[in-house]
Amino acid sequence: MTMTPDTLTDRLERGDVMAAQCPSRALLRHVTSQWGVLVLTVLRRGTLRYSEIRHRIGGISEKMLAQTLRTLESDGFVSRTVHPVVPPHVDYRLTAAGQEVAGRIADLVDWIEGNLGLLLSSDTASLEG
Amino acid sequence: MTMTPDTLTDRLERGDVMAAQCPSRALLRHVTSQWGVLVLTVLRRGTLRYSEIRHRIGGISEKMLAQTLRTLESDGFVSRTVHPVVPPHVDYRLTAAGQEVAGRIADLVDWIEGNLGLLLSSDTASLEG
């Protein structure tokens, strides 16, 4: 097995997330952000309005939901549709790329939820937030 | 299809990550933290020493690596082995639970790395960090 003699440029072009300046780092940070994970997860079920998302994610503030949605939208994971009615009606849904990442996030979330008991019973498990 | 008439207690016991106080939230935050993701990813290849991890993850500081390793260890995702020699030699490796979550994280990371071009070419993609 031969090792690739990796230059920094090689790594950036390849999209190597281990290179500090690689754009994939930023994308990864956005989708794995505290609220990004949960927003992507709830949107898997379909199109939702701002208030519906907020209601489904316990503890998220208006500010962070708005900010997270804007980031995910600008990254191309979420699309935003404004219905020009009064009172306002805005829908959010996953793009094709969003469905891909959200599916993978959901696999992770599901495993953790499903193995919570196992994890918490471990003698080394912490309670800290 | 009938809806589950969800109490908060139900959701916590089920390990529902959408409930703000659920312990799965904290675990999820730890493994999806900026450095947690990368540490879990590099450890998939096998046992590594502190300095090896630090070298492989571009841009991580000593402080954040130490902190991230301690958190992942206390959550039961990483195990730490001290070899009582001088100079010190400490090994880190994934536990069984760690391998499960790291595998799922890797699926996400791989997809993003592999589709970077697609994501960046999107007209809505941002450059921000």
Add this chain to the structure above:
DNA sequence: CAGTATCCTAACTGATACTG
């Protein structure tokens, strides 16, 4: 080598109040 201790800044976060 593998960290810890200290200091400092910037970013994240939430509460509240307000707007179209």
Add this chain to the structure above:
DNA sequence: CAGTATCAGTTAGGATACTG
């Protein structure tokens, strides 16, 4: 309804120096 604006507190994060 769907946000934005503002403010204040907390935490994340990095640089440097130091220890066993």
